[in-house]
Amino acid sequence: MRNNIEAIRVAFRLGVEKRPPTADEREELGRYAGFGGLKCILNDAKELADAAKWSKSDIELFAPTVELRRLIHDYSKSDKEFAAYMDSLKASVLTAFYTPSPVIGAIADSLKSNGIEVNSFLEPSAGQGAFVDSFLQRYPGAETLAFEKDLLTGKILSALHPSISTEIKGFEKIDPDFEGYFDVAASNIPFGDFAVADPRYATSKEIAYRQSTKAIHNYFFLKSLDSVHEGGIVAFIASQGVMNAASPFVRMEMMRRADLVGAFRLPNNTFSDNAGTDAGSDLIILQKHTNKKALSADEEFFIQSIVDRETKAPNNKYFVAFPQNVICTEAKVGTDQFGKPAIIYKHEGGVDGIAADIRKALDESLKLRLNLD
Incomplete structure (x- = not known):
């Protein structure tokens, strides 16, 4: 989860700054592994009260899920774009299993x-x-x-x-x-x-x-x-x-x-x-x-x-x-x-x-x- 968040942050930053990644940034991007093993991002995570609905096994991922949503929201040009990113991400949970x-x-x-x-x-x-x-x-x-x-x-x-x-x-x-x-x-x-x-x-x-x-x-x-x-x-x-x-x-x-x-x-x-x-x-x-x-x-x-x-x-x-x-x-x-x-x-x-x-x-x-x- 942490690797995925950092990779998404780098990708957004590069998009804004319109430049290729540095060697360190390439490494961070390369650690992205998709959300196939992280079904928790399908749960509600808009506010603190949502944590009550999370299972014990997933609760440690509640704060990073909130952080992920905020990161995508901050870089989205509109609510429509934010919704498109989130929908796309949620759809990928069912199919994205990365090969070693x-x-x-x-x-x-x-x-x-x-x-x-x-x-x-x-x-x-x-x-x-x-x-x-x-x-x-x-x-x-x-x-x-x-x-x-x-x-x-x-x-x-x-x-x-x-x-x-x-x-x-x-x-x-x-x-x-x-x-x-x-x-x-x-x-x-x-x-x-x-x-x-x-x-x-x-x-x-x-x-x-x-x-x-x-x-x-x-x-x-x-x-x-x-x-x-x-x-x-x-x-x-x-x-x-x-x-x-x-x-x-x-x-x-x-x-x-x-x-x-x-x-x-x-x-x-x-x-x-x-x-x-x-x-x-x-x-x-x-x-x-x-x-x-x-x-x-x-x-x-x-x-x-x-x-x-x-x-x-x-x-x-x-x-x-x-x-x-x-x-x-x-x-x-x-x-x-x-x-x-x-x-x-x-x-x-x-x-x-x-x-x-x-x-x-x-x-x-x-x-x-x-x-x-």
Whole structure:
């Protein structure tokens, strides 16, 4: 919370003073981690009396929440702008879980060492730009387009990355000219069953396009496959809902339009330190291949979600076939954030151990399945 407040303060100050950040300010901006793990900002915090409505577990964050509101209020040009900032921030609480940089580094390193060139890079849900940082370190000078819907996070992204094109709006607003343009799209895409307003997809003849607008993570996959060129790569961290969902429609469409380079189930503690969430997630890597004639055995598995008879936990046949792609040191039956049965995966090596194992598994998949031609 403290890091987020200081980063927002710096971003506002830079906006007023119309200058780039100093080295110290860059560091402060870089500590911004979004509000995905800080649901308390949804509570009332206009006056001291509101504290009575706060739970014991959140009360220590009451004063900083008041400070956050005041800071945003003081820098807003009008009540309308203040309301827009607060609404945007509250909406981001449900989707903003930032990826630790060693994990992103493992993905970018693996792509680079396996011969992938990146001259144009798309980040459709950029946060403060952790994926942008990682990829630009390895591919300096790559033309980069980043989208961030949250107004405050967008300010921080712009301040940290003056050399890239930043769009502070939803990915669905991408210019149609960018269709088939990018070499690589990589991101940790929003989690949750949010609908997306994309008239072109919503009225499409293709059922999968129409279905995808109902769940934001499915939409991001199909829209990004549209945005990369033939042979281009889409590498997304997404909720387990993509691979575990009962309906196969969107997975079928993904496999119809791309080759599956690899899928990896990440441990539930991947985001614990960075974003305060234990949400289950997968890393899915696709290579665009329109008009393909047949599916591989791996891709047939990927389409099929299953429910374990004993544990009642959902899974995907792909992980049954490739247990080595489940990145964990222990697995036990538990419940997800909605109280439904789920397998909870843990990695005792923490973020660095997770990143090392992802790198190893990813290298194997890329060597086997990436088509460099």
